[in-house]
Amino acid sequence: MNDFWIIFTGALVAASCSLVGCFLVLRRMAMVGDAISHSVLPGIVIAFLISGSRDSVALMLGASILGLVTVFLIQMFQNSGVQSDASIGVVFTALFSVGIVLVSLYTRDIDLDLDCVLYGEIAYVPWNTVEILGVTLPKSVWSVGGALLVGLFLIGLFYKQFKVCSFDPAMAAAIGIPVAFFHYLLMGLVSMTTVASFESVGAILVVGMLVVPPATAYLLTERLGVMIVLSIIIGILSSVMGYYLAYLLDASIAGCMISVAGGLFVLAVLFSPSHGVLAKKWMRRKALQDL
Amino acid sequence: MSGFEVFLDPNTQWILMGSILLGLSSGVLGSFAYLRKQSLMGDALAHAALPGVCIAFMITGTKSILFFLIGAAVAGILATFAIGFITRNTRIKQDSALGIILSVFFGFGIVLLTQIQHSESGNQSGLDKFLFGQAASMVQSDVNTMMVISLFLITMCILFFKEFKLLSFDPGFARGLGFPVAFLDQLLMFLIVVAVVVGIQAVGVVLMASLLITPAVAARYWTERLGVMVVLSGLFGLISGFLGTWVSTMAHHLPTGPLTVLAATIIFILSVLFAPKRGVIAKVLLRKAVRKEVLMNKAQCKGNGMNHVKEGKVG
Numbered sequence: 001m002n003d004f005w006i007i008f009t010g011a012l013v014a015a016s017c018s019l020v021g022c023f024l025v026l027r028r029m030a031m032v033g034d035a036i037s038h039s040v041l042p043g044i045v046i047a048f049l050i051s052g053s054r055d056s057v058a059l060m061l062g063a064s065i066l067g068l069v070t071v072f073l074i075q076m077f078q079n080s081g082v083q084s085d086a087s088i089g090v091v092f093t094a095l096f097s098v099g100i101v102l103v104s105l106y107t108r109d110i111d112l113d114l115d116c117v118l119y120g121e122i123a124y125v126p127w128n129t130v131e132i133l134g135v136t137l138p139k140s141v142w143s144v145g146g147a148l149l150v151g152l153f154l155i156g157l158f159y160k161q162f163k164v165c166s167f168d169p170a171m172a173a174a175i176g177i178p179v180a181f182f183h184y185l186l187m188g189l190v191s192m193t194t195v196a197s198f199e200s201v202g203a204i205l206v207v208g209m210l211v212v213p214p215a216t217a218y219l220l221t222e223r224l225g226v227m228i229v230l231s232i233i234i235g236i237l238s239s240v241m242g243y244y245l246a247y248l249l250d251a252s253i254a255g256c257m258i259s260v261a262g263g264l265f266v267l268a269v270l271f272s273p274s275h276g277v278l279a280k281k282w283m284r285r286k287a288l289q290d291l
Numbered sequence: 292m293s294g295f296e297v298f299l300d301p302n303t304q305w306i307l308m309g310s311i312l313l314g315l316s317s318g319v320l321g322s323f324a325y326l327r328k329q330s331l332m333g334d335a336l337a338h339a340a341l342p343g344v345c346i347a348f349m350i351t352g353t354k355s356i357l358f359f360l361i362g363a364a365v366a367g368i369l370a371t372f373a374i375g376f377i378t379r380n381t382r383i384k385q386d387s388a389l390g391i392i393l394s395v396f397f398g399f400g401i402v403l404l405t406q407i408q409h410s411e412s413g414n415q416s417g418l419d420k421f422l423f424g425q426a427a428s429m430v431q432s433d434v435n436t437m438m439v440i441s442l443f444l445i446t447m448c449i450l451f452f453k454e455f456k457l458l459s460f461d462p463g464f465a466r467g468l469g470f471p472v473a474f475l476d477q478l479l480m481f482l483i484v485v486a487v488v489v490g491i492q493a494v495g496v497v498l499m500a501s502l503l504i505t506p507a508v509a510a511r512y513w514t515e516r517l518g519v520m521v522v523l524s525g526l527f528g529l530i531s532g533f534l535g536t537w538v539s540t541m542a543h544h545l546p547t548g549p550l551t552v553l554a555a556t557i558i559f560i561l562s563v564l565f566a567p568k569r570g571v572i573a574k575v576l577l578r579k580a581v582r583k584e585v586l587m588n589k590a591q592c593k594g595n596g597m598n599h600v601k602e603g604k605v606g
Contacts, residue, residue, distance in 0.1 A: 025383075030390040031331050038497060081569070085386065086330040086508050093501030094556040097549035104545050204401065208394030215387045252405040258398025265391060269381055277380050 007243050009140045010205075010257055013197045014235025016148035017209035018217075019155060020189050022228050025214040026166040031085065032074070032187070033210035035092035036194045037203035039070040041099030049106055060143070060195055067191030070095060071184070140200030147196035151189050162186065163224055201254055208258040209235055216265045219272040234264055302431075303540050309434040310532035310551065312441035313493055314502060317486045318528025319448050321507035322521045323479060326459040330507070331386070332374075332480070334500035335393040336487045339370035341400030341496075345407060356433055360488055367484035370396055371477070433492065440489050444482055448521070455479060456517050494535075494548030502528060505555040512566035531555035 017033075024030050040063035047062025070091055077087035155162060164172040165182045173179050190210070198206045217231035242257030249256065273279055298304065317333075324330055343366025347358045370392050377388040448455065457465040458475050466472045483503065490499040510524035535551025567573050 025387045028384050028386050030387040031334075034334070034390060034393065077563075080563070080571075082508055082511075083325065083328055083330065085328060086325055086504055089330045089334060089500055089504035090508055090556070090559060093498055093505065093552050094559075096497055097501070097552040097556070100549040101545060101553065104549075204394060204397050207390065208398055211387055211390035212394060215383050215391055218383060218387075219381060246402075249402070249406070250409060251402045255398045255401035255405065258394055259402055262391070262395030262398070265395070269377065275381055280380075 010239030018231040018235040021210040021214040039095035071187040205254040310536040314528035314532025316444040317502040318506035321503040325507040333503035339396035345403035498548040509559040509562040512562040
């Protein structure tokens with residue numbers, strides 16, 4: 001049963017991250033997930049200092065607030081003329097430093113394990129259960145599953161708007177879609193997904209799942225709907241295969257899941273029928289022969 | 292130790308020297324990275340160094356900084372090749388390529404790290420220190436290496452200033468003039484890899500990225516000329532390195548990296564506020580002045596118009 005919960009959590013993380021990740025990849029903001037997963041640190045530390053406990057509701061609240069602050073600051077600097085990647089870099093490194101300084105100032109004697117915050121271990125998922133409405137499930141299943149449902153609901157509801165905003169923001173604005181609102185809604189979803197996931201499975205798995213499966217799916221299709229479904233499937237596949245790889249090698253589960261996702265990405269780069277390197281070479285050769 | 296006494300300690304002098312040079316060289320390199328829209332390259336490369344360090348440790352079995360540096364550099368160069376390959380040969384854009392390389396390399400590094408932990412030579416405390424960075428723990432030979440490499444980086448930037456300038460603003464034109472653009476591109480990447488690898492042990496993985504970004508963005512606020520921007524960015528990096536190390540030496544438990552980054556961030560915020568022309572305050576003042584002028588002109592026009600009407604010259 002424990003195996004099942006770990007794989008299930010991995011699959012949930014993969015699905016919810018891939019869902020929002022597709023839009024990040026299309027909008028060229030893939031590094032936002034990386035930024036958020038680092039910059040929530042001061043929020044977690046401040047929530048810990050105020051509440052005095054490692055109660056995860058308070059910590060998640062702190063993290064969510066900082067996630068939104070990060071998104072807001074990035075957008076603010078971008079609007080004032082800083083390049084988007086540079087504004088991401090400035091904001092998240094600054095907030096992360098504030099977090100580390102706070103940790104070293106105030107929590108030296110208290111048990112707030114930085115490793116646990118940043119590299120949350122998915123292997124411990126089954127032992128941390130919470131009972132809601134009489135159902136006892138691992139805490140991560142509640143939080144990540146909730147994030148997935150909210151994501152599915154909002155993206156399902158505003159699918160058309162999100163689609164137009166990702167491909168042609170100028171047109172979206174022209175036909176009266178509130179582009180800024182949907183930008184912040186998407187960023188809010190990214191922030192929520194990141195915060196809900198990384199506490200239980202570690203930041204690096206979240207960052208990987210936000211980018212790698214969507215990018216793999218991006219190489220395989222031309223349709224947004226197909227891309228989302230494919231990337232969710234690829235994400236789930238990586239987490240299942242990654243778990244068994246980790247079991248075989250006796251290695252880090254999160255690390256193995258990302259490595260498998262990376263392997264699938266390499267396969268897509270090489271062998272994708274429409275955008276793969278080999279397919280392109282073959283098509284070029286065929287075109288030459290036809291000439 | 293308090294105040295200025297710390298400067299008398301020879302050990303501190305060495306570390307200060309190292310941090311200053313590191314800040315200077317990464318600031319200088321960062322301005323080219325910024326103009327080429329590769330600011331987050333440092334972040335990706337710093338993470339990508341992890342598997343290199345682990346493999347170096349697995350092969351040699353020693354915690355020698357030199358082998359760590361070599362492993363990290365090899366992994367970093369591989370990462371730049373991979374990012375280049377993905378962006379050139381597929382339709383995936385640079386930001387996604389960076390995210391993919393960062394997470395896959397780092398994830399693979401974590402797998403290797405757990406393997407090292409489980410093997411019998413399980414003590415990887417040195418690896419931790421290397422990855423999270425603490426300038427105060429550096430010994431004189433580390434500082435020496437850092438100084439030599441920083442000086443090398445700065446010299447290279449001075450030697451290739453014209454080429455890098457052309458590459459940053461108009462690579463197509465550079466190719467047309469016959470410059471080896473692909474080589475120069477890879478050379479600049481290589482210099483960034485070297486800066487990142489050297490910087491990791493002083494300020495840590497995540498924060499090394501900041502030294503390449505923040506001073507350059509801050510410098511961009513003050514000037515429209517590349518030469519001035521590079522000098523300013525180097526200067527900002529230098530000041531941040533100095534302040535970070537100084538405060539860290541005075542307050543014993545505070546790590547150097549975050550303090551250096553915070554110093555750089557403060558310089559950035561000051562630039563955002565006070566820079567002439569591009570700064571927030573300058574913009575507000577300009578808007579006020581323009582509004583005043585427009586209102587005055589309007590009033591004048593109105594006055595003139597009335598006069599014209601009176602004198603019957605309109606139409």
